[in-house]
Amino acid sequence: MADGTPPRIVVAGSANMDLVGLAERLPRPGETVLGDGFVMTPGGKGANQAIAAARAGGRCTFLGAIGSDAFGVTIDARLRASGVDTTHLRTAYGDSGVAIIMVDRAGENSIIVSPGANRTFADLTDAETAAIAAADVLLCQQEIPDATVTAAARAARSGGTRVILNAAPARELSPELLAAVDLLVVNQGEAQALTGRAEPDLDALLRLVPRVVLTLGGAGSWYADRDGRNETVAPFRVDVSDTTAAGDAFTGALAVAWGEGRDVVDAVRWANAAGAACVRQVGASNSLPGRADIDALYAAG
Template structure:
């Protein structure tokens, strides 16, 4: 008997990514001649929504785009990827834009101008209903934190599990942490939340019941209050661009958890998604399909 795909709702940002590739990243005040330029829809929210669909979910995107040409393109990419945009808002003015520099080792530096993302305030009845009807809510921090809190609390009230990818790094209000079921952070974000000079998983578990600490090329670290504490190695691949790796990971993790996988295995599968993503240049265009994730997962486990 066929199993219904998990329902994931993403409340987050949608940007146009302007990506320049060069031999190395410029130093302050320096100009470096680039190799290539790519313009592609992105933003952590939109990326994670597309990642979830490609990994096998039915996904609803909640957020705001501008009334400019970038907004038209962003929405078209989401629709073409199979993301439900019925509740995606359009705000008069500029869409969010990310200016991304990538070197030949795949490392990047990013500046984000939020644009319409800053206008995503409060939740409508339809948006609240979409959250309550889903298996997993995914949020990040490129939209107002008050909106993230409202979405997380709506999920908690509706029995929907909450994944918070706490990026970009910032301190988080206690009431938001109290509504999070699974926190996904890198080492810098972990330090920002706990105030510790080193990533403090025990300190994070004092705030939320489950934590995934992403470690780049070293893989991931999953821990929870039930005693799980496991380092999960990364899949070995040739790196072209790390820009959307974290979004591929988070989107796939939401799908795996929504499907009922054990969370340690879900993190292994999400590791494969992140690794499959870094093999390509770009953001939303680099996000892997379920077949690509499964192939790398099978080869690496």
């Protein structure tokens, strides 16, 4: 914010326990590969992005659902320990969401997600709607029910809160949701799925929303808007250990930087630094960088 007050970020999304197996290479179908190690850590795109935003300097509230199992207790504890407000976090009887992740020595991964309690996150309460309306930025993804994402975005629009949608995993977006989105964040595969084009087409995406960030992995990012800005934002070069939460680090940091009032292209560049800082460690929420690490990499670049 212009007065130095940390921006208020609300993240509405998923929370999972990530079970991460490390191996020299990813197995082919029907093949067993001996692993190098195992890590169990809280994750889920929503929880990851909430932690990323809090560590990047935002005042972050998380809206979502965990199960009544031990995984749910651990997820809640990780969120709170990272500075995320979990006042509105729901507990549903049954299993928490779980992600089974395989990571090779090049940092590439394959992931299976079992949503668990995330499926129950529906019908926003008055308190949840009020939290969204009071925020500077609402950040959503697509690991929770479509209707919940749309309801959250609609509440943000009514309250004058800017909306960032990370359209992952890719699925059809309703006209009602698109009308409430201020900034769309997608990777190349998601962009192709949304437009039906073999190559990412920013013009096609800008017919859906007013601003788009296309993340390009190790090649940085690409920003475009309906006002005619179209810029490639260079990456930061680091040694890669695991790319699992890089996109979440990027998106959470982007929400904070934009909420602080930075020029949007500079916000994307700062978010690039957050994504690069993240891939230097193995894991999901445990690898999300703090503001000092992001600033250091940003300044060095």
